[in-house]
Amino acid sequence: MPEVRVRFPPSPTGYLHIGGARTALYNWLFAKKHNGKLILRIEDTDTERSTQESIDGIIEGLEWLGITWDEGPYFQTEFSEEHVARARQLVADGHAYKCFCSKEELDRKRDVAQEAKQEYGYDGTCRRLSAAEVAEKEAGGQPFVVRFKVEREGGGEVSFDDKVLGRVSRSVNDIEDFVIVRSNGKPLYLLCNVVDDIRDRISHVIRGQDHLGNTSKQILIYRALGAQVPEFAHMPLTLDLNKAKISKRSHGEIVAVQFYKQRGFIPWALANFLLLLGWSGGDDREIYSREELIDAFVLERINKSNSIFNYRKDDPKFFTDPKAISINEHYLRTMPIEEIAALVEADFKTQGLWDDAYGTTRRAWFLETLLLIRERFHTIKDFAEMGRAYFADDYAFEEAAVRKNVLKYPELKEWMPALADRFDALPDFNLEAVEGLLRTMAEELGVKPGVLINGARAVVTGRLAGPSMFEVLVTIGRARVTARLRQVGELFARFEG
Numbered sequence: 001m002p003e004v005r006v007r008f009p010p011s012p013t014g015y016l017h018i019g020g021a022r023t024a025l026y027n028w029l030f031a032k033k034h035n036g037k038l039i040l041r042i043e044d045t046d047t048e049r050s051t052q053e054s055i056d057g058i059i060e061g062l063e064w065l066g067i068t069w070d071e072g073p074y075f076q077t078e079f080s081e082e083h084v085a086r087a088r089q090l091v092a093d094g095h096a097y098k099c100f101c102s103k104e105e106l107d108r109k110r111d112v113a114q115e116a117k118q119e120y121g122y123d124g125t126c127r128r129l130s131a132a133e134v135a136e137k138e139a140g141g142q143p144f145v146v147r148f149k150v151e152r153e154g155g156g157e158v159s160f161d162d163k164v165l166g167r168v169s170r171s172v173n174d175i176e177d178f179v180i181v182r183s184n185g186k187p188l189y190l191l192c193n194v195v196d197d198i199r200d201r202i203s204h205v206i207r208g209q210d211h212l213g214n215t216s217k218q219i220l221i222y223r224a225l226g227a228q229v230p231e232f233a234h235m236p237l238t239l240d241l242n243k244a245k246i247s248k249r250s251h252g253e254i255v256a257v258q259f260y261k262q263r264g265f266i267p268w269a270l271a272n273f274l275l276l277l278g279w280s281g282g283d284d285r286e287i288y289s290r291e292e293l294i295d296a297f298v299l300e301r302i303n304k305s306n307s308i309f310n311y312r313k314d315d316p317k318f319f320t321d322p323k324a325i326s327i328n329e330h331y332l333r334t335m336p337i338e339e340i341a342a343l344v345e346a347d348f349k350t351q352g353l354w355d356d357a358y359g360t361t362r363r364a365w366f367l368e369t370l371l372l373i374r375e376r377f378h379t380i381k382d383f384a385e386m387g388r389a390y391f392a393d394d395y396a397f398e399e400a401a402v403r404k405n406v407l408k409y410p411e412l413k414e415w416m417p418a419l420a421d422r423f424d425a426l427p428d429f430n431l432e433a434v435e436g437l438l439r440t441m442a443e444e445l446g447v448k449p450g451v452l453i454n455g456a457r458a459v460v461t462g463r464l465a466g467p468s469m470f471e472v473l474v475t476i477g478r479a480r481v482t483a484r485l486r487q488v489g490e491l492f493a494r495f496e497g
């Protein structure tokens, strides 16, 4: 294979869409697999819609996902002169021509075609103008666009072997003379994109099937410019359950990479989920580390058919596709704890929960606590939310936990402070001692140990469920545990009032 050079060329007109991130991911994987290069090119020629904020968001999103590029970011606008020069060259070589047809004229022709239920394509009026006629119109200051002249003599097809779809062919008769330069002199996407890909020596164009209609036109441009046509791989689209495109307007924030960062996703877990929206290794396997995936990734295993983003807006149980959440949970539970700790640290710092001792004298405690509590968590955010009682005293109480395990037993008003006294009297606050003490006390009181255990859980952690309570108590530590148990009266007052 010749040197692999791929590109990710987003138009910076919004946030980084998860579909765009998937395109970037596939390109990155392919480059990594073949020791190639990924080029980041910002297609900012639409100056009215392009924004710096969008550029920053795209770069931040890619960096967060761990998608690195080898060249760029290049900015398409920096090459405007080259785009114009190539358009001129195409006109000079007879591959393109100036079209003076007015918008009104074209609209009228389109309407006529539509009324006759015929497919509309530009009829080539200006293609037939003589050099003298063109010169005259230009001299008269008549505005014009530049159209690519599709060679239709003898019929024929534009074909290519797509790495995903196989042989794709389109009759030249179905391709109209398309516009490559607007009447304001600005070259359009179809041309700029090809000129840039030629300059960047792109070997493989890996992009969504929504661009399939452009490919045959672009192949004609490559040929007209005398350039080597790259390989193409068109990825399936990702649709919602109603088979509509997923968009911010219809689906909200869940289509933006930024959302997953804010919700405490592990970056590679999101990448792993995005991978599965259009690729499979040919078996049931879903979880791949970066290295495993780089090794396994081949374009030919990209699915042909569209993938479904399984998101039910009104399902309170899942804030995004449940598959994405379950993959995130998998990583949360299995990643080396030091890596989880780094993500938790970053989150704690933004929330004012970070204690420098977690990085030094209390490092071992910090890591053990994360190991203990991560089992039930869904995202990195849960450490600061569901797990808050381990790190701070201003934790919240689940209403159900208090009602079911505290308020139902008014005796706990006395029992919890008594339990605190007994804990204080223990020579050593360890697992065995804590468990023995709790069980003995329950026996003495003639209640099931669960009454004390669940009551203590609700009081000390605010939660209905969690890891083994003896471990929880020892982890939170004697001083905090006893202080909280002694405040049980306030809890009654707060929830009964």
Ligand code: GLU
Pocket: 009, 010, 011, 043, 193, 206, 207, 211
């Ligand atoms: N700027 C185009 C887009 O964002 C690039 C498409 C392509 O890959 O050629 O859709």
